[in-house]
Amino acid sequence: MxxxxxxxxxxxxxxxxxxxxxxxxxxxxxxxxxxxxxxxxxxxxxxxxxxxxxxxxxxxxxxxxxxxxxxxxxxxxxxxxxxxxxxxxxxxxxxxxxxxxxxxxxxxxxxxxxxxxxxxxxxxxxxxxxxxxxxxxxxxxxxxxxxxxxxxxxxxxxxxxxxxxxxxxxxxxxxxxxxxxxxAGASGTPVNTPNPAALLQRQLLGPAGEAALPIAGPAAHLFSQAMLERLLTRLDELDKPARPTPVSNFSPTATSPSLETLIPGLFTAEPAPSATPQPLDSDRLGIPSGAPEAATIDAIARIFEAIFASPTLPDPIKSALASLQIPTLKAAMLDAAFFTTENHPARLLLDKMARAALGLAHEVSARHPLCVDIQAIASRARTEFRNDNQVFNARIGELNALIAGRDKAAELAAEAYLPLLYQLDRRKQAERRARQVIDGYLRPDVPASIVGFLHQHWLKVLVVNWMEGGEQSTDWQENLALIGNLLWSIEPKAEIDDRKRLAKMLPALLQRLNAGMARIGLPEETQGAFLDTCFALQTAAMRATGAPPPVPADQTPAIPAAAKPGVSELSAGHLLLKIIDLSGNQAEASRLRAAVRPGVWLSLTLNGKPPICGRLCQISPESGMLLLANPDWQFALAIHPNILEQMLKAGRAQLSSNESLFNSAAEQALRRTESA
Structure with missing residues (x-):
């Protein structure tokens, strides 16, 4: 195959x-x-x-x-x-x-x-x-x-x-x-293969493990069917905003605290900054900790606890997810296959809500249109759910529409930046060509100060010439010829004719050097330091003394032996393209792994700042640069594939659109439970 x-x-x-x-x-x-x-x-x-x-x-x-x-x-x-x-x-x-x-x-x-x-x-x-x-x-x-x-x-x-x-x-x-x-088993009886959520449930069951799990249908180990119905009724009562009433242990006649008490700020337009949603565990419901039902309740509670602790989910989205804690718990109590069914509608609903929220800033307002839509969908799911998963499926359909709309908005935002990406590609092509011709002039005996100047500064002059007029332009031809003349000017001149020629060419050489350095905005002190270096080398050449005098270390530019990351910008009108690129002799793009392709959302942590999340909308066929956009950004981001690859390996970048919120939260809860 x-x-x-x-x-x-x-x-x-x-x-x-x-x-x-x-x-x-x-x-x-x-x-x-x-x-x-x-x-x-x-x-x-x-x-x-x-x-x-x-x-x-x-x-x-x-x-x-x-x-x-x-x-x-x-x-x-x-x-x-x-x-x-x-x-x-x-x-x-x-x-x-x-x-x-x-x-x-x-x-x-x-x-x-x-x-x-x-x-x-x-x-x-x-x-x-x-x-x-x-x-x-x-x-x-x-x-x-x-x-x-x-x-x-x-x-x-x-x-x-x-x-x-x-x-x-x-x-x-x-x-x-x-x-x-x-x-390891003697019976050879088939068993359910565990996933993180199922493992968490079994871990909470203790030594009894799988044998304590319900075989099918609603749980019936501790409770009778009537008792289960009373528990579900109580969850219904908790799911309504009401004045809080203290409750100690579960009983058929106990008065329940409201969900507003358990999750402060849930029913306000803007959650209070200090209002952190709280998980609803078996202790709050008064369920004995040794009961299998307690393992189901506490597994859901710990998964939601991990969701509430997420550093990337904005507070309005956490609030929307929190409102679904009781419907999710009811779904788990009613369906014995909940923890082993990856595509269970209640689990998918949580995953889709997180997927729809990708790219929202962490400090986003609850009044953001996307937050309003997600809150409304969560509210409908919470209000309408009884025992029918079709309610979840309907809401999943609405979330899929939100996801498609946001993806499309990111694509439209990226389209405006394609001319800037094309301009960036041309600049990179110009850099490659300029570096190629400069390296063609260099020999092992060229002083490091001259090599550094050509690689760091004169290369930029040639790039400007190439992009403005190409290799047939007068500026490109003359500034390319200057490299040969500059290198010849610092060679020892034993013959009188060579000295005369050097004296005659120096004014024009100096004039073109000054014009080129000014064109790229090189600081005057840097210009002066380089011209002083040239003067010393050319004086030694006129005297035919052989080895030129040493140049002070602080005036000797470093030679870029390898690719180095750098940050720059391109702008056009109100458009701003931020660029994270490699420059140097080894800056060619490698091929990214197959998972990184247009359509995925990537979260990036840059310089220790809070992560940003954008959709990969374009990979340049020329340079391999990746264009990320987000409908909420006032810019777009172009990043070199080699840099992104290293960030992925270091954990400073993630493929966010491939993640399951429910599974990730279950994995975190399982790790905390195992280490406790």
Whole structure:
């Protein structure tokens, strides 16, 4: 199958790049690593059979005696390596797994046997270290180092694979119908494959775990059907604004506090700055903590707690999401498959609200038109929901319309900046050509001060000439010829004719230098310092003394040996294009991973300031520059792909439109619960 082959190729290529970025090793070592990982991929695709070190937990005394102590330690360490990566890559690996279940048509595929799971990577490390000729201790040390690096960066790789499969119409299997045989179990009975929300629920259930979960329909372990209906009635009462009345424990006749009491500021036009929404947990409802129902209630509470703590969601959106806490809880109580169904309407509603709000400034007013629309949709969902998920589906349709409208608004905003992006492309083309011709003049014996001036300043003069008149223009030709004359002027002049020629050409040379430096607005002190340097070098040349006098360090411009990031702007009328670009000898664009393509929303953290979020609307076919726009911005942003790639790897940029708010919040809640 072509999709499977392409996915394998993409996976191995990106994994090899990740390995080299972590610890550069020989090409043969990388190839050995990739071959082993690829063989594991093929084995899992064809048979789903696990590799040996995964059975380390089942080693008996007799088996241990058959392997060396070092081998056994390595087996166990690789098992730990795999388990830790499996845990830390969380939802990203889970989403890829669900698509492999669909692609391979294998609902019985275990998460442990995911073809791109950490187990294959762990096996690859053994052959990597063998190829490098490392001993036992060196191998363990390398595994320790790579474990942390892979844990931080594999999520980007898995997100890329997920986007690749999604782009090829490979859907995610529904978690509720995925089964996997548990190698540690004796019965072989299929079990639900856990996702973050389901794992959180099981964690809160305690040792009883899955056995305490309801089999189907409404919960019935602690409560009778009548008691469940009373709880739902109470939730209905909580969902109405009313004067607060204290309540201790749940009882059929207890008077309930209002949702306004639990979530202050919910029904006001502007939330009070200090009014932080509070999760509704089992303690507030008076439900005994040991009951399975309490695990459901507290799992929802902790997920909403993570949502309320989000540093990126604006307060008006948090307020809208908070108003859906009770409808979401009721949906979870009524549907035993809520936590295992990724596309449950109640969960999708929360995800779509967050998706619709992408790009809103953190300090946005509740009166922003988009906030008003989202609040209205949340209010309708909250008011109309009883026990019918169709209410959620209708509201999801409204949110999809909002999302489409906002995406279109971003596209329209970006269109106005396309001429500026074209101008930027021409400038970059001019820079490449100017650097090329300058480098053609340079020799190893040219003084660093002259090389630095040509690269840093005269290049800008040539760029202006190229953009205004091209290479056939008089200014381009004369300023290009000046480079040759300048370099000739500082060479030793042993012949009298050469000295006469130099004396004759210096006034015109000086005049053109001054004109060029003034054209690019070079500060007078910088102009003067360079002319003093030229005078010293030319005087030495006239005397034919050979080596020129040394130039003070503070007057010697640095030679740009590598690409360096820089910030600039282009404007036209009321339009402002902010540019984050690379300049230098190695500024050529690399190819971004497949997930970064027009249509995604990207969150960027720049210089420690609050993140900004814009939609990627255009990738220049000429320069590779990415154009981001946002209907609320008074500017657009162009960023070099290499810079964005580094930001993604460092965690200072995220593909926001690919995230599930519910799953992300569940993952955060699960981590906090496990560390408590």
């Amino acid at each position: 072509q999709i499977l082959r392409d996915c394998r190729m993409l996976y191995l290529k990106q994994l090899g790049q990740l390995l080299q970025e972590a610890e550069p090793v020989s090409a043969r070592a990388v190839q050995a690593f990739q071959q082993t990982v690829g063989a594991y991929f093929d084995e899992m695709v064809s048979t789903g059979r696990r590799s040996s070190f995964e059975d380390a937990k089942g080693l008996t005394a007799s088996r241990i005696s058959l392997v060396g102590e070092s081998d056994l330690e390595l087996e166990i360490r690789l098992g730990e390596f795999s388990a830790h990566l499996m845990e830390r890559t969380g939802g990203d690996l889970w989403r890829v797994y669900l698509r492999f279940v669909t692609l391979l048509d294998r609902p019985d595929l275990s998460t442990a046997d995911n073809p791109v799971g950490p187990r294959g990577i762990a096996l690859g490390l053994t052959d990597l270290c063998n190829e490098l000729g490392e001993g036992h201790d060196q191998t363990l040390e390398r595994i320790d180092r790579l474990e942390d690096y892979f844990a931080k960066n594999l999520t980007v790789l898995y997100a890329s694979l997920n986007d690749f499969l999604a782009g090829n119409k490979v859907g995610a299997a529904q978690a509720a119908i995925v089964t996997a045989s548990d190698s």
